[in-house]
Amino acid sequence: MIDLRTAHTSALDAATLEAARVLLVDAFEGRFSAHDWDHALGGVHALVWDETGLIGHASVVQRRLLHRGRALRAGYVEGVGVRADRRRQGHGSALMEALEGVVSVAYELGALAAADQAAAFYAARGWKQWRGPCSALTPTGIERTPEQEGGIFVFRGAASLDVLGELTCDWRDGDIW
Numbered sequence: 001m002i003d004l005r006t007a008h009t010s011a012l013d014a015a016t017l018e019a020a021r022v023l024l025v026d027a028f029e030g031r032f033s034a035h036d037w038d039h040a041l042g043g044v045h046a047l048v049w050d051e052t053g054l055i056g057h058a059s060v061v062q063r064r065l066l067h068r069g070r071a072l073r074a075g076y077v078e079g080v081g082v083r084a085d086r087r088r089q090g091h092g093s094a095l096m097e098a099l100e101g102v103v104s105v106a107y108e109l110g111a112l113a114a115a116d117q118a119a120a121f122y123a124a125r126g127w128k129q130w131r132g133p134c135s136a137l138t139p140t141g142i143e144r145t146p147e148q149e150g151g152i153f154v155f156r157g158a159a160s161l162d163v164l165g166e167l168t169c170d171w172r173d174g175d176i177w
């Protein structure tokens with residue numbers, strides 16, 4: 001029995017949200033901070049269960065990405081994780097397919113910061129690597145974020161994108177991208 005559902009954060013109860021957070025801490029082998037979890041909240045979650053419980057999570061939240069003089073409404077994907085014993089069985093793809101549907105309808109583009117080990121997973125789904133400079137709109141102005149360059153991926157939307165141009169994200173606590 002596989003059950004995949006999408007729901008806004010506001011429609012999920014505290015126990016489900018806590019199960020998702022714990023799943024992500026495990027999926028990232030402990031390298032998933034309180035800020036990382038905060039970044040995954042306030043948008044649409046995709047969750048997949050089997051008979052043993054929750055086995056996968058991903059969410060998409062709104063951010064503004066500055067590009068070519070515009071502040072684009074971006075669906076930013078966060079908290080993508082599948083329980084280790086259920087990987088390579090299509091669950092990550094099913095989660096992403098659900099969120100890509102949300103992105104296609106609700107946002108001008110999709111974007112995410114890929115962990116090194118997940119870049120091939122996103123590329124195989126048609127996400128394009130951003131090849132231009134990346135930066136952040138910090139409280140003291142725009143600052144380059146060179147450590148993220150090569151790890152940002154975007155998903156087609158209505159926005160006209162030049163992946164060799166500059167992409168600037170809005171500000172937040174924790175990892176900026």
Ligand SMILES: CC(C)(COP(=O)(O)OP(=O)(O)OC[C@H]1O[C@@H](n2cnc3c(N)ncnc32)[C@H](O)[C@@H]1OP(=O)(O)O)[C@@H](O)C(=O)NCCC(=O)NCCS
Nearest residue numbers: 027080081082087088089090091092093114115118120121
């Ligand atoms: C990345 C992750 C979510 C993928 O979930 P999954 O359920 O294993 O993904 P799928 O089974 O749908 O994989 C679909 C395809 O993506 C590619 N893929 C998935 N994991 C891959 C990996 N580790 N390396 C290379 N390609 C990979 C493969 O082409 C795979 O198809 P195949 O199994 O037929 O070869 C999962 O490995 C995970 O939770 N990793 C730890 C947390 C993490 O890194 N999250 C991403 C942060 S940006």
